[in-house]
Amino acid sequence: EAQVTQNPRYLITVTGKKLTVTCSQNMNHEYMSWYRQDPGLGLRQIYYSMNVEVTDKGDVPEGYKVSRKEKRNFPLILESPSPNQTSLYFCASSLLGTGGVRPQHFGDGTRLSIL
Amino acid sequence: SQQGEEDPQALSIQEGENATMNCSYKTSINNLQWYRQNSGRGLVHLILIRSNEREKHSGRLRVTLDTSKKSSSLLITASRAADTASYFCATVRKTSYDKVIFGPGTSLSVIP
Numbered sequence: 001e002a003q004v005t006q007n008p009r010y011l012i013t014v015t016g017k018k019l020t021v022t023c024s025q026n027m028n029h030e031y032m033s034w035y036r037q038d039p040g041l042g043l044r045q046i047y048y049s050m051n052v053e054v055t056d057k058g059d060v061p062e063g064y065k066v067s068r069k070e071k072r073n074f075p076l077i078l079e080s081p082s083p084n085q086t087s088l089y090f091c092a093s094s095l096l097g098t099g100g101v102r103p104q105h106f107g108d109g110t111r112l113s114i115l
Numbered sequence: 116s117q118q119g120e121e122d123p124q125a126l127s128i129q130e131g132e133n134a135t136m137n138c139s140y141k142t143s144i145n146n147l148q149w150y151r152q153n154s155g156r157g158l159v160h161l162i163l164i165r166s167n168e169r170e171k172h173s174g175r176l177r178v179t180l181d182t183s184k185k186s187s188s189l190l191i192t193a194s195r196a197a198d199t200a201s202y203f204c205a206t207v208r209k210t211s212y213d214k215v216i217f218g219p220g221t222s223l224s225v226i227p
Binding site: 035042043044048096107108 | 146148155156157163165203205207208215216217218220
């Protein structure tokens with residue numbers, strides 16, 4: 001079954017304690033992306049990756065890191081989390097076409113609370 | 116920056132009625148995509164429309180694109196209670212085709 005898997009689904013942690021949210025896809029997609037969703041703001045892109053070892057900033061990259069060492073995995077790292085990073089996070093993947101990003105497959109989300 | 120802006124923010128209709136949601140954007144696009152999100156779940160892709168297309172259909176969904184007005188609409192015909200969800204438009208811009216910009220979404224409630 002084609003899917004994007006995020007872990008953990010829920011996490012409560014404290015300010016400053018480094019955490020990693022993993023994302024894995026089984027569709028051999030080139031493009032992977034992380035979004036955060038906050039009430040009234042829709043989804044905002046944090047980082048994206050066009051292929052292995054190719055990553056770039058989205059609209060809200062501050063406080064986050066990513067890496068793309070393998071095609072299937074795209075972890076999101078919060079080195080020193082702060083309360084304003086409390087949010088619902090989604091990982092997504094897609095193919096790339098001549099017209100840009102194709103329809104994305106989304107994971108089920110990670111609800112992150114930073115106290 | 117917000118590229119896509121949906122209108123209305125919330126919509127409540129009776130089962131069987133049609134629901135129309137609009138999306139406006141600011142810069143030239145390569146394609147525009149509509150997604151659906153059930154409460155607290157991941158987004159599911161509905162339709163992609165390219166900048167050189169004007170209309171697309173998929174089952175009870177009809178999407179139009181007017182590039183001169185920089186706007187798109189999503190029509191759901193004969194709505195069902197199961198259509199209750201949030202709907203988002205997302206744009207892929209011509210100048211940065213690797214970025215995706217989502218609007219804040221329209222929350223649709225279909226009352227049985």
